[in-house]
Amino acid sequence: MRAADVPSVPNVLSESQVLQTAKSIAAAQESSGALPWFTGGHTDPWDHVESAMALGAAGLREEAEAAYEWSRRTQRPDGSWPMEFRDGVVHNADSDSNFCAYLAVGVWHHYLITGNRDFAVSMWPSVRAGLDFVVELQEPSGEIFWARGSGGEACPEALLTGNSSIHHSLLCGLLLARLVDDPQPEWEFAKYTLGHAIRQHPESFALKDEYSMDWYYPILGGAVRGAAAAARIESRWDDFVVEGLGIRCVDHRPWVTGAETCELVLALDAMGERTRALEQFAAMQHLRDPDGSYWTGLVYSDGKRWPVEQTTWTGGAMILAADALSRTTPGHGIFRDAAAPVGLPIGADRCGDYCHASGSPV
Numbered sequence: 001m002r003a004a005d006v007p008s009v010p011n012v013l014s015e016s017q018v019l020q021t022a023k024s025i026a027a028a029q030e031s032s033g034a035l036p037w038f039t040g041g042h043t044d045p046w047d048h049v050e051s052a053m054a055l056g057a058a059g060l061r062e063e064a065e066a067a068y069e070w071s072r073r074t075q076r077p078d079g080s081w082p083m084e085f086r087d088g089v090v091h092n093a094d095s096d097s098n099f100c101a102y103l104a105v106g107v108w109h110h111y112l113i114t115g116n117r118d119f120a121v122s123m124w125p126s127v128r129a130g131l132d133f134v135v136e137l138q139e140p141s142g143e144i145f146w147a148r149g150s151g152g153e154a155c156p157e158a159l160l161t162g163n164s165s166i167h168h169s170l171l172c173g174l175l176l177a178r179l180v181d182d183p184q185p186e187w188e189f190a191k192y193t194l195g196h197a198i199r200q201h202p203e204s205f206a207l208k209d210e211y212s213m214d215w216y217y218p219i220l221g222g223a224v225r226g227a228a229a230a231a232r233i234e235s236r237w238d239d240f241v242v243e244g245l246g247i248r249c250v251d252h253r254p255w256v257t258g259a260e261t262c263e264l265v266l267a268l269d270a271m272g273e274r275t276r277a278l279e280q281f282a283a284m285q286h287l288r289d290p291d292g293s294y295w296t297g298l299v300y301s302d303g304k305r306w307p308v309e310q311t312t313w314t315g316g317a318m319i320l321a322a323d324a325l326s327r328t329t330p331g332h333g334i335f336r337d338a339a340a341p342v343g344l345p346i347g348a349d350r351c352g353d354y355c356h357a358s359g360s361p362v
Contacts, residue, residue, distance in 0.1 A: 006058055007322040007329065012282045018322055020292030021315045022058030025051050028312050029063055032088055033070030037311050042091060045071065045081040045099040046165075047313040049106040054316035056113050057323045057331060064110060065119065071103050072126045079129030080148065093150035097137050098162035100130045101169035105334065108172035112331035117179065124180050131173045134166060135190045142197030143204040144190075160198065160205040161213040164221030167194050168338040171222060198223040210251045212240045212260050220267040222338025229271050240264075245300055246284040254301035258287040258294050262317035266335045269324045281321055287314070294318060 006015040006022075028039045035051040036043040052067035075081055080095035104127045111120040137145040143158035144166055170191040177184045197204050198218050208214050215236045218224040224232060240247045246261035248254075261284040268277035287295045293310035323332045 005328065007319065007326045007332075009278070009281060009322050009325050012278075012285065013322060017292065018319055019058055021288075021294070021319060022055055022060050024291055024293040024310075025055060025312045025315050026060055026063045029067070030088070032073075033066035033068075034085065034088070035067050035070075035312055036086075037313065038309050041086075041309070043085040044083060044096075045074075046096070046102045047311075047316075049102045050320070051312040051316040053106050053109045053331075054319035056110050057319050057329050061114060068103075068106060068110065068119075068123055071106075072123060075126050075129065079131075079133030081130075083147075094155075095133070095148045095150075096162070097134045097144050097146055097148070098159075098165050098169075101134045101166045101173075103127055103130050104169045104173035104176060108176050109331045109334050111176070111179065112334065113329050115330075120176060121180050124176060124182065127173055127176055128182070128184070131170065131184070131187060134169075135186060138190055138194070139204075141201065141204055142193035142195075143201075144194060158205050159208065160202075161208075161211070161217040163194060163205065164198060164217035164223055166221075167191060167198065167223045168221040168335070170194070171338060171340065172334075195223045199228070212236075212247050212249055212251070212264070215240060216264050216267040219270060220263055220335055220338070222270075222335075222340070225271065225339045229267075233268070233271070233273075241280070242300065244283050245286065245298065246280060249297065255297050255299050255306065256284070257297035258284045258314040259296070259311070259317040262314075262321040265321040266317075266324055269321075270336045270338065274325075277321075277325060281318075281325060284318070 006019050008015040008018055025035065029035050034043045035048045037047065048067060049071065052064045055067065056064035080100050082090040082093045083096050083099060084092035107120055107123045107127055134144060137148060137154055144163050145154045146157055146159045146162050147155040149155065170187050174184060174187055219229045219232065239251045242248060242256050246256040246258065247264055249257040249260050261280055265277045265281045287298060289295060289310055294314040295305040296307050296309055296311045296314055299306050323329050324335060
């Protein structure tokens with residue numbers, strides 16, 4: 001990939017800086033293809049996919065495909081993945097529904113960027129099995145339980161952040177189903193009822209509103225947009241946003257985190273709030289290390305970076321936000337278009353018709 005195809009954000013980050021971040025993620029990749037939180041750290045299936053998406057957006061396609069192949073190989077027969085691996089060994093055998101859904105977003109993103117239908121077809125059985133596993137955890141009222149224990153028992157609690165992400169995963173899964181001509185009407189119903197639950201029935205979800213992710217994720221995942229999204233953002237802006245530093249992870253703690261800030265950037269971009277999105281993207285750059293990696297967060301009350309770790313997924317969220325803001329790759333609209341209707345044609349240019357049909361700029 002030519003350097004001009006790597007995302008950049010003028011006056012904030014250059015193409016070479018974004019590529020440096022991608023290479024810092026790739027440097028942590030294990031020989032198996034796994035993308036742990038950092039070298040020697042654990043791997044979880046969701047953050048692994050987020051990091052793979054960032055590698056693809058920055059042009060490191062071989063590394064991205066190796067990561068997706070790791071997901072295919074480590075999937076269990078029931079369609080799930082263990083929550084945590086360390087050095088190839090399962091450390092938590094329970095299954096998180098959001099973790100099991102997110103491969104659909106990664107594979108659709110990779111298809112948008114590369115146009116490689118054959119790769120998408122090869123990954124389709126894993127995407128389908130993962131989403132089938134997730135839909136089995138859905139309640140009649142629409143919400144999806146957050147986990148299934150290693151003994152097969154469902155954990156009877158639904159989380160708003162995870163369900164919002166699953167809403168996006170179901171859309172991407174449906175678009176892949178159309179691409180490979182394998183319709184999944186039950187997913188369409190699952191997505192519809194889940195979106196309704198997120199918008200209309202907050203009582204269906206465990207109350208965790210001290211976390212910023214519960215604030216912006218319904219927008220990021222496409223379930224809430226328009227006037228409702230604007231009202232949601234305004235309602236808690238002062239609770240979470242710290243001027244010049246990014247956003248708090250938890251509303252009552254003096255701790256800003258880079259990944260959450262970049263996800264808010266993606267949500268603001270999806271709403272058309274470009275000025276605010278650029279401001280927050282610039283604000284979190286104090287977490288950048290000279291080697292291009294990103295520290296997870298900063299306790300601004302004492303000026304200490306905490307945890308003392310540079311995480312692949314923080315750099316990954318930054319790259320995806322840079323791509324969304326710069327409109328660089330054909331996958332730049334994957335979060336912006338999370339609210340798109342299901343039954344859209346797939347255009348010859350992979351992103352063009354899809355993005356135009358949903359009313360998003362390309």
